Amino acid sequence: MYGHTLMFTIPxxxxxxxxxxxxxxxxxxxxxxxxxxxxxxRMKELISRGGKMILIDPRRTETAxxxxxxxxxxxxxxxxxxxxILRTLFEKGLVNPSHLKSWLKGWEDIEPLSxxxxxxxxxxxxxxxxxxxxxxAVDFGSANAAICYGRMGVSTxxxxxxxxxxxxxxxxxxxxxxRAGGMMxxxxxxxxxxxEARGSFDTYRxxxxxxxxxxxxxxxxxLAEEMLTEGEGQIKAFITTxxxxxxxxxxxxxxxxxxxxxxxxxxIDFYINETTCHADIILPPTGPLEHGHYDLVFNLFAxxxxxxxxxxxxxxxxxxxxxRKIYQGLISRINRLRGKKTSLKERMWAxxxxxxxxxxxxxxxxxxxxxxxxxxxxxxxxxxxxxLKRLKSKxxxxxxxxxxxxxxxxxxxxxKKIDVAPKILTEDLVRLKARYANMExxxxxxGHLLLIGRRDVRTNNSWMHNSLRxxxxxxxxxxxxxxxxxxxxxxxxGQLVTVTSRTGAVTANAEITDAIYRGxxxxxxxxxxxxxxxxxxxxxxxxxxxxxxxxxxxxIDQVCGNASVNGVPVALNI
Ligand SMILES: Nc1nc2c(c(=O)[nH]1)N[C@H]1C(S)=C(S)[C@@H](COP(=O)(O)OP(=O)(O)OC[C@H]3O[C@@H](n4cnc5c(=O)[nH]c(N)nc54)[C@H](O)[C@@H]3O)O[C@H]1N2
Ligand SMILES: Nc1nc2c(c(=O)[nH]1)N[C@H]1C(S)=C(S)[C@@H](COP(=O)(O)OP(=O)(O)OC[C@H]3O[C@@H](n4cnc5c(=O)[nH]c(N)nc54)[C@H](O)[C@@H]3O)O[C@H]1N2
Ligand SMILES: [Mo]
Numbered sequence: 240m241y242g243h244t245l246m247f248t249i250p251x252x253x254x255x256x257x258x259x260x261x262x263x264x265x266x267x268x269x270x271x272x273x274x275x276x277x278x279x280x281r282m283k284e285l286i287s288r289g290g291k292m293i294l295i296d297p298r299r300t301e302t303a304x305x306x307x308x309x310x311x312x313x314x315x316x317x318x319x320x321x322x323x324i325l326r327t328l329f330e331k332g333l334v335n336p337s338h339l340k341s342w343l344k345g346w347e348d349i350e351p352l353s354x355x356x357x358x359x360x361x362x363x364x365x366x367x368x369x370x371x372x373x374x375x376a377v378d379f380g381s382a383n384a385a386i387c388y389g390r391m392g393v394s395t396x397x398x399x400x401x402x403x404x405x406x407x408x409x410x411x412x413x414x415x416x417x418r419a420g421g422m423m424x425x426x427x428x429x430x431x432x433x434x435e436a437r438g439s440f441d442t443y444r445x446x447x448x449x450x451x452x453x454x455x456x457x458x459x460x461x462l463a464e465e466m467l468t469e470g471e472g473q474i475k476a477f478i479t480t481x482x483x484x485x486x487x488x489x490x491x492x493x494x495x496x497x498x499x500x501x502x503x504x505x506x507i508d509f510y511i512n513e514t515t516c517h518a519d520i521i522l523p524p525t526g527p528l529e530h531g532h533y534d535l536v537f538n539l540f541a542x543x544x545x546x547x548x549x550x551x552x553x554x555x556x557x558x559x560x561x562x563r564k565i566y567q568g569l570i571s572r573i574n575r576l577r578g579k580k581t582s583l584k585e586r587m588w589a590x591x592x593x594x595x596x597x598x599x600x601x602x603x604x605x606x607x608x609x610x611x612x613x614x615x616x617x618x619x620x621x622x623x624x625x626x627l628k629r630l631k632s633k634x635x636x637x638x639x640x641x642x643x644x645x646x647x648x649x650x651x652x653x654x655k656k657i658d659v660a661p662k663i664l665t666e667d668l669v670r671l672k673a674r675y676a677n678m679e680x681x682x683x684x685x686g687h688l689l690l691i692g693r694r695d696v697r698t699n700n701s702w703m704h705n706s707l708r709x710x711x712x713x714x715x716x717x718x719x720x721x722x723x724x725x726x727x728x729x730x731x732x733g734q735l736v737t738v739t740s741r742t743g744a745v746t747a748n749a750e751i752t753d754a755i756y757r758g759x760x761x762x763x764x765x766x767x768x769x770x771x772x773x774x775x776x777x778x779x780x781x782x783x784x785x786x787x788x789x790x791x792x793x794x795i796d797q798v799c800g801n802a803s804v805n806g807v808p809v810a811l812n813i
Contacts (some may be wrong), residue, residue, distance in 0.1 A: 240407055240658045242651030244438030245422065245431055245539065248407065248545045249273055250386040251642050252281050252542050254420035257382035257704055258292045258772055259324075259375060259409075261317050261402070262392020262805075265299035267694045268626075271390050274537040279305060281542075292384075293375055295320065296368070296392060297691055298719065298761055299754040314689045314806035317363045317389065318671050321405035323354040323361035324376045328412055333380025337414035344646050345660035349408060352660070355668055356675075364675050367446075368757075380413055384420025392691070396479040396806050398671055400799040412657060412696045416646075423642035424649050428615070429608040434813040439574040439652050446472045450800040458800035460792040461757055464741040466497035478569070480507035480562070485514040486701040486785050488741045489751035490792035490804040495770075507565055510702065513785075524562045529555040533605050533630075545641075546609070546625065547636030563601060575807040602627060667798040687808040688724065690738065692786060693763045701765035704778040716783030718748035719761040720811075725751045728811050737812040738762070742791050744812075745784040760809065762786040 250258065250273045263271060263631045270278045282305035291491075294306040295317065301376065303309040312320060327333050329350050336343060358369040365372075377643055379385045387409045393402035407416070415421030441451035445461040447468045457465075466474045477498070485491045485498070491513075498504060498517035506515035509523045532549040555561075560568070583588075592599040606627035610616050616624030630637060647655050697709045704710050718736055730736055732751045737744050738760065745760060755761055767785025768778040787804070 242437055242663060245435055247272055247540060248422040248538060249425050249542060249642060250388045251423045252544040254305050255386050256290045256420060257379055257385035259379055259387045261295040261389040263388060264302045264388030264694060266298045267696045273541050274541040279746055280681060296366055297756045299757045310367045310371060312365050314557050314691050316398045316439050317393045318401040318405060319356055319361050319675060320367060321402060321409060322355050323358055323372045325409055326576040327373055327376035328380045329353055331380060334412045335414050336411055339414060339416055340738055341413055342657050344656040345658060348660040348665060351663060352668060371706040372658060384789060385415050386422055390803055395802055397642050397796055397803045397805045399796040400427050400709055401554050401664060401667055401671060408659060417644050420690040424612055425539055425541055425644040426544050426640060426645060427633060428612045428639060429535060430612055431535055431539055453799060457509045459612050460795050460802050462488060465495040466501060475501060477504050479514055483512050483514045483701040484788060486765055489787055489804055491785055491787040492743055495790060502737055511774035522565050524565055525559050528552040530561045531602060543641055544639035545636055546630055546639060548630045586651045609676055663798060670797060675691060688758055689811045690758050690807040691759055691761045691805045693761050695763060698765055704768060704781060705775040707777050710777060710781040714748060716747060716763055716766040717748050718747045719752055719755040721757045722751050722753055723757050730813055734813060738789060738809050740791060740809045743788045745788050747784050
């Protein structure tokens, strides 16, 4: 839509009056696509200045405590809800893209598309009453500044791409894009958008299942089958870095079976965990306190433009390398093996780096990035602006101000227009309509339960569980289940329950709570440290089970190939 895969819209939380949030739990995740300090204070301030926050989630989460209103929703049906909001906005005359009008392409397609479902149909499918959908649309459309924001719950599900598109359309339709208090674009001191490629989609496909590439990456759901299926192009060697896909990718068990079959595997990680234990070689990088830190990624997602440098606290062990040095070492060795000749320029640069080691350091690259960035000093002796030296003189970081309007300059599309109705997405509405043509098709009507995930403030995916202070206390890897469903299956609180899906089964303690919607159960991801071969004593003693043993590599958002780890049909046994 905006011409760049990294061009995320960031909620201007500090200046908004109305936040409609779907499938996100910032009170646990610390914001995610709105990075900042103290997320909960910011949500509280929104309410205390008279604003509203509406939360749509199949679970009444920790974030619900900060919301003015929480609505349960049937997992996977958010696209229908968002269409109903859009439809109502049009019907009530609340659509006005105002300042965005002249940059919109395909705008005339939107109103007819918004009529895909009536409000009553949407209410039946989502379980959010029609009167409430209407109220949300009217409040959203009438607010001075409003934000529609959705995260993992509306991304990693059957219609994730449609959801994220409709969220953009709602913000655009109400003129809330690129405006203070709405959804804005960040302008970090080192701008990844300018240095990274704009991105790609479907320029090639996976060998076995034919899923499309996105930004030169294939969906994680095809990884195991690409290793296990023989033939030309079969994956025989594998490098992992900063990832634990045995626990984090759908049907991780299948990947776990594929890894020992590889001819060679190397992992760049400091832990011998469920994935790296299969590697022939593990290359441990310096730890987070042994190298300096400047955040490239999260400054891009931040609710204010900020820059901060954290110097290393400890000296690394002699010979220890940071991640970048390890990558460089691997790349130059692979190039050499492939017979790639180094150019004269490359050799001269390597020679200079030998003479002046600073030129080979991360800090040199960082200084260059800051100087050449939008707030940079450049290289003129008397110019003002950011340098690494200046940043280092402010140990708490530098605040570069609130988010600023950035359009149309920041658009990366060739025609400098916003593509409001990309064909890939508008065509996917056909699939959505077919899916809910009759409600009998929904898994809940078939007697299945739908499995969703959850995060906890003391976790970070799979890798915080070897720290005792982050795992002690009561077991958090429990199966949340509604009292009615528990009664139906004669499950008592705390009882061990086996959860079964197409791909496997896991057994966890039930936690009965009305904070989860009827027909929905929830397990967190990143646990399952009971596997042999790992060397993480604390994690093993607090093993839990891996939800991704029962998520499904065949359950994907068809249009983009992203894994649908939310809304997995499961059955229970005691
Ligand atoms: N403490 C902590 N912080 C983290 C992480 C962590 O593991 N721990 N992980 C980091 C990472 S990698 C990420 S990507 C972010 C994620 O950040 P968030 O997306 O904010 O966090 P989640 O807890 O995944 O929130 C997803 C929510 O979606 C809900 N949900 C599930 N299915 C549906 C659905 O069909 N519809 C709707 N409307 N909601 C649904 C879930 O109940 C859940 O509350 O967090 C980051 N921050
Ligand atoms: N069912 C389900 N599955 C999910 C999700 C979900 O919500 N539900 N969320 C998905 C999401 S959003 C994400 S992002 C993935 C995350 O999945 P992964 O990225 O695979 O998992 P992490 O647990 O974050 O793994 C991080 C690894 O990096 C290592 N590490 C930490 N710091 C460094 C470093 O500085 N350098 C190097 N080289 N290694 C380091 C850690 O030791 C750990 O082994 O999980 C996904 N899987
Ligand atoms: Mo993530």
